[in-house]
Amino acid sequence: MRSVRATERRGAVIDGKSIAGQIRKEIAAEVANLKESFGKVPGLAVVLVGTRKDSETYVRSKKKACEEVGFASFGVTLPEDSTQEDVLNHVKQFNDDPAVHGILVQLPLPKHINEEAVLGAVSYEKDVDGFHPINVGTLCMQGRKPLFVSCTPRGCIELLVRSGVQMKGKRAVVIGRSNIVGTPAAQLLQRQNATVTVVHSATPNPAEIVREADIVIAAVGKAEMVRGDWLKPGAVVIDVGINAVDDPSTKKGYRLVGDVNYAEASEVASMITPVPGGVGPMTIAMLLSNTLDAAKRSFGVES
Amino acid sequence: MRSVRATERRGAVIDGKSIAGQIRKEIAAEVANLKESFGKVPGLAVVLVGTRKDSETYVRSKKKACEEVGFASFGVTLPEDSTQEDVLNHVKQFNDDPAVHGILVQLPLPKHINEEAVLGAVSYEKDVDGFHPINVGTLCMQGRKPLFVSCTPRGCIELLVRSGVQMKGKRAVVIGRSNIVGTPAAQLLQRQNATVTVVHSATPNPAEIVREADIVIAAVGKAEMVRGDWLKPGAVVIDVGINAVDDPSTKKGYRLVGDVNYAEASEVASMITPVPGGVGPMTIAMLLSNTLDAAKRSFGVES
Numbered sequence: 082m083r084s085v086r087a088t089e090r091r092g093a094v095i096d097g098k099s100i101a102g103q104i105r106k107e108i109a110a111e112v113a114n115l116k117e118s119f120g121k122v123p124g125l126a127v128v129l130v131g132t133r134k135d136s137e138t139y140v141r142s143k144k145k146a147c148e149e150v151g152f153a154s155f156g157v158t159l160p161e162d163s164t165q166e167d168v169l170n171h172v173k174q175f176n177d178d179p180a181v182h183g184i185l186v187q188l189p190l191p192k193h194i195n196e197e198a199v200l201g202a203v204s205y206e207k208d209v210d211g212f213h214p215i216n217v218g219t220l221c222m223q224g225r226k227p228l229f230v231s232c233t234p235r236g237c238i239e240l241l242v243r244s245g246v247q248m249k250g251k252r253a254v255v256i257g258r259s260n261i262v263g264t265p266a267a268q269l270l271q272r273q274n275a276t277v278t279v280v281h282s283a284t285p286n287p288a289e290i291v292r293e294a295d296i297v298i299a300a301v302g303k304a305e306m307v308r309g310d311w312l313k314p315g316a317v318v319i320d321v322g323i324n325a326v327d328d329p330s331t332k333k334g335y336r337l338v339g340d341v342n343y344a345e346a347s348e349v350a351s352m353i354t355p356v357p358g359g360v361g362p363m364t365i366a367m368l369l370s371n372t373l374d375a376a377k378r379s380f381g382v383e384s
Numbered sequence: 385m386r387s388v389r390a391t392e393r394r395g396a397v398i399d400g401k402s403i404a405g406q407i408r409k410e411i412a413a414e415v416a417n418l419k420e421s422f423g424k425v426p427g428l429a430v431v432l433v434g435t436r437k438d439s440e441t442y443v444r445s446k447k448k449a450c451e452e453v454g455f456a457s458f459g460v461t462l463p464e465d466s467t468q469e470d471v472l473n474h475v476k477q478f479n480d481d482p483a484v485h486g487i488l489v490q491l492p493l494p495k496h497i498n499e500e501a502v503l504g505a506v507s508y509e510k511d512v513d514g515f516h517p518i519n520v521g522t523l524c525m526q527g528r529k530p531l532f533v534s535c536t537p538r539g540c541i542e543l544l545v546r547s548g549v550q551m552k553g554k555r556a557v558v559i560g561r562s563n564i565v566g567t568p569a570a571q572l573l574q575r576q577n578a579t580v581t582v583v584h585s586a587t588p589n590p591a592e593i594v595r596e597a598d599i600v601i602a603a604v605g606k607a608e609m610v611r612g613d614w615l616k617p618g619a620v621v622i623d624v625g626i627n628a629v630d631d632p633s634t635k636k637g638y639r640l641v642g643d644v645n646y647a648e649a650s651e652v653a654s655m656i657t658p659v660p661g662g663v664g665p666m667t668i669a670m671l672l673s674n675t676l677d678a679a680k681r682s683f684g685v686e687s
Contacts, residue, residue, distance in 0.1 A: 197528070214528070218521030221571075222563045225500070225517070250588045258574065260525045268524075271561065274586035276593065283577035285553045290579065 092347030095244050095319070095354045097236075101362035104239070105150055108369050112151040115380065123376030125183045125209065125368075126155035126175040130163055130194065136187045143185070146365045152372065155181055165194045169202050176204040182379055183209030183372035206378075209371040211235075211265065220268050228378075229371045234266035236363025237298050237319045238273065244352060246296065246317050248273035254294035256280045256287065256307065256340065262300035262321055270296070287311070299340035309345025318346055318353040321360045395650035398547050398622070398657045400539075404665035407542070408453055411672050415454040418683065426679030428486045428512065428671075429458035429478040433466055433497065439490045446488070449668045455675060458484055468497045472505050479507040485682055486512030486675035509681075512674040514538075514568065523571050531681075532674050537569035539666025540601050540622045541576065547655060549599065549620050551576035557597035559583045559590065559610065559643065565603035565624055573599070590614070602643035612648025621649055621656040624663045 116122050125147050129140050140156065147154040155178075157171050168190070175184045184207045190196050205213040211220075211231035219225040241248060253275040257263035263279060270277045275296060280287045288311040291297055299307050300321035312318065322340030339356030347353050354360055377383070419425050428450050432443050443459065450457040458481075460474050471493070478487045487510045493499050508516040514523075514534035522528040544551060556578040560566035566582065573580045578599060583590045591614040594600055602610050603624035615621065625643030642659030650656050657663055680686070 214521030214525065215517045216521070217524055218517030218519070221520055221524050221567055222517065223561065223567075224563070250586050252593075258526065260527070264524055264526075271582060271584070274584075276581065276583060276587040278579065278581040279574060280579060281574070281577075283553050284579040290555075 090351050092350060093352045094347075095240050095317075095352050095359060097240060097354055097359040098362045100240060100243050101236075101366040103243075104363075104366040105146070105369065108366075108373050109150040111373060115376065115382070116151065119380050121180075121376075121380065122151055122153050123182050123372050124153035124155055124178075124180045125185065125372045126157075126178070126181045127185045127187060128168065128171055128175070129156065129158045129187045130168055131159075131161035131191050133189075136189075140187055143365060143368065146369060147372075150369055152369070153180060161191055163191075163194075165198065168194055168199055172199060172202045176202075176207060179379070181207065182375035183207055183368075185210055185368070205229075207375060209368060209375060211371070212260070217260070217265070220265060228375070230269065231261055231265045232364045232367035232371065233262050233300075233321060233360060234269055234298075235367045235371075236360055237262075237266055237321065238269045239367065240319060240354065240360065240363060241273075241296065241317065244317075246352065248275040248296065251275050251295040252293055253277045253296040253298070254280055254291050255298045255300065256291065257300035257302070257321075259300065263298075266298045266300060266321075270298070297341075301340050303340055304338050305340070305342040307341040307346065309342060309349045312346055312349040314349055315351045316349070318350045319360060320354050320356050323356060323361060393654050395653060396655045397650075398543050398620075398655050398662060400543060400657055400662040401665045403543060403546050404539075404669040406546075407666075407669040408449070408672065411669075411676050412453040414676060418679065418685070419454065422683050424483075424679075424683065425454055425456050426485050426675050427456035427458055427481075427483045428488065428675045429460075429481070429484045430488045430490060431471065431474055431478070432459065432461045432490045433471055434462075434464035434494050436492075439492075443490055446668060446671065449672060450675075453672055455672070456483060464494055466494075466497075468501065471497055471502050475502060475505045479505075479510060482682070484510065485678035486510055486671075488513055488671070508532075510678060512671060512678060514674070515563070520563070520568070523568060531678070533572065534564055534568045535667045535670035535674065536565050536603075536624060536663060537572055537601075538670045538674075539663055540565075540569055540624065541572045542670065543622060543657065543663065543666060544576075544599065544620065547620075549655070551578040551599065554578050554598040555596055556580045556599040556601070557583055557594050558601045558603065559594065560603035560605070560624075562603065566601075569601050569603060569624075573601070600644075604643050606643055607641050608643070608645040610644040610649065612645060612652045615649055615652040617652055618654045619652070621653045622663060623657050623659050626659060626664060 144154045175181045184203045205215040211229040216227040219227040253270045255267045258281045267277045291311045296317045298319045304324035320339035320341040325335045328336040447457045478484045487506045508518040514532040519530040522530040556573045558570045561584045570580045594614045599620045601622045607627035623642035623644040628638040631639040
């Protein structure tokens with residue numbers, strides 16, 4: 082007779098790449114339907130200022146993802162020395178353009194431009210990044226529904242939902258309290274009726290607290306900070322971190338690791354996202370999903 | 385030799401009435417200074433719809449508090465059968481009135497009026513209740529500062545600060561996730577660098593989780609739910625609840641109790657707020673403080 086323990090699942094991989102691919106297919110099918118019904122498709126506009134190589138790469142992959150699901154893709158690339166007014170003017174043009182349903186300002190902006198002012202200028206009805214205070218506020222309010230939720234934390238919850246992870250009544254720990262991931266992730270887990278604790282840089286005993294969690298979302302940006310012995314056996318682990326660590330054995334001289342020590346954690350966790358191929362692919366999928374939702378609202382279709 | 389344990393403080397009362405009185409004195413002194421410097425005083429406007437006895441009492445005590453600190457007090461009482469447009473028009477008039485720095489809509493509104501629409505119409509720059517999504521959103525965002533924070537949770541944190549309670553690095557549990565108290569209280573504790581867990585109706589084991597806390601804020605509206613054995617010895621307890629329970633031995637036939645069983649908790653906690661006389665008096669003090677802040681911003685004075 083096998084022991085109970087032996088039947089417990091350990092280290093099952095939550096395949097973000099495959100789930101994101103499935104979501105993109107669902108979106109492409111919806112876009113085809115919208116096109117047939119309304120003769121219109123969702124449109125995403127990307128504002129890029131300057132010539133950072135990484136930002137250019139991100140913008141290219143976002144445009145490519147748009148094209149693959151049948152979205153119209155808009156964009157403007159402004160010189161590094163653009164004035165804040167230039168940038169604001171372009172944001173406002175996209176605000177006024179009915180073919181644009183979502184606007185994304187690629188971060189970081191050059192230092193002389195006030196990020197808060199530029200992000201605040203994006204209409205909250207086209208704020209597909211979910212960064213506008215109105216969308217953050219309504220996310221945190223019972224009885225209210227934000228128009229958009231930040232893409233990466235939304236992707237984390239979608240991974241949990243599509244992996245059949247029950248959140249209601251479970252203890253969840255979010256490591257990190259950033260505006261873009263940690264804080265909205267905590268709110269989303271609470272909306273799923275988890276009991277949520279947020280661990281951050283001023284928490285003296287993170288390991289002890291993480292060990293209480295049935296569900297862990299690590300979004301702290303520290304390579305392999307979460308060790309195997311930080312985890313409750315059977316916990317579900319979502320690793321948002323993407324950290325480059327030196328590795329002379331690779332061609333590039335580095336490799337990407339998460340905020341969680343995968344080798345150790347996969348021995349203890351019941352389910353875990355890999356890095357890369359976990360949360361990463363979900364971010365663009367959720368950006369597409371947010372843009373689709375915005376377009377449907379604009380066309381008068383229920384989400 | 386006395387044991388270490390015997391020297392620990394137990395059940396020290398956090399006297400909200402006294403602290404609130406001190407804050408009102410500080411505000412009155414600032415108002416006198418503003419009047420001398422600018423010839424103007426802060427102004428608070430209260431919108432009351434209908435004739436609920438409890439609402440009338442609250443509004444009267446708010447007006448009285450305004451007068452005591454030297455504020456100008458504005459108000460409109462509208463009939464129960466007012467249309468939503470009537471109410472919105474009065475809110476807008478106060479929005480446009482430069483002598484009004486804070487606007488408060490007394491809740492609950494009659495059922496035929498959309499609360500979200502009316503609250504959303506209050507300019508977020510005069511939103512002294514801190515209910516506007518922009519103020520909620522910026523409260524939850526690192527690097528941003530809300531113009532106003534909801535009065536009761538702000539009062540809880542002020543009690544902790546003025547009682548010398550260190551929050552940084554401590555574990556805090558908030559019981560309840562309401563928009564008005566629980567959620568903003570959790571955000572404020574986190575801004576003080578506490579590690580915060582929010583316990584709510586779907587938490588299966590609240591006692592176990594509350595027992596981990598160095599600081600407990602109970603805001604759930606259930607008479608004496610938190611028992612003495614729910615508390616870690618030495619915890620600091622802030623009790624937001626005000627619940628009427630039957631008591632034939634009193635003249636009114638009822639008495640007011642908190643969400644915490646005070647008799648039991650004061651044997652275990654190091655410090656605790658009584659009910660009444662704890663958090664209650666702080667709410668109006670913080671409303672005055674929020675209105676003062678709004679006036680100072682309008683006069684161009686640094687807070």
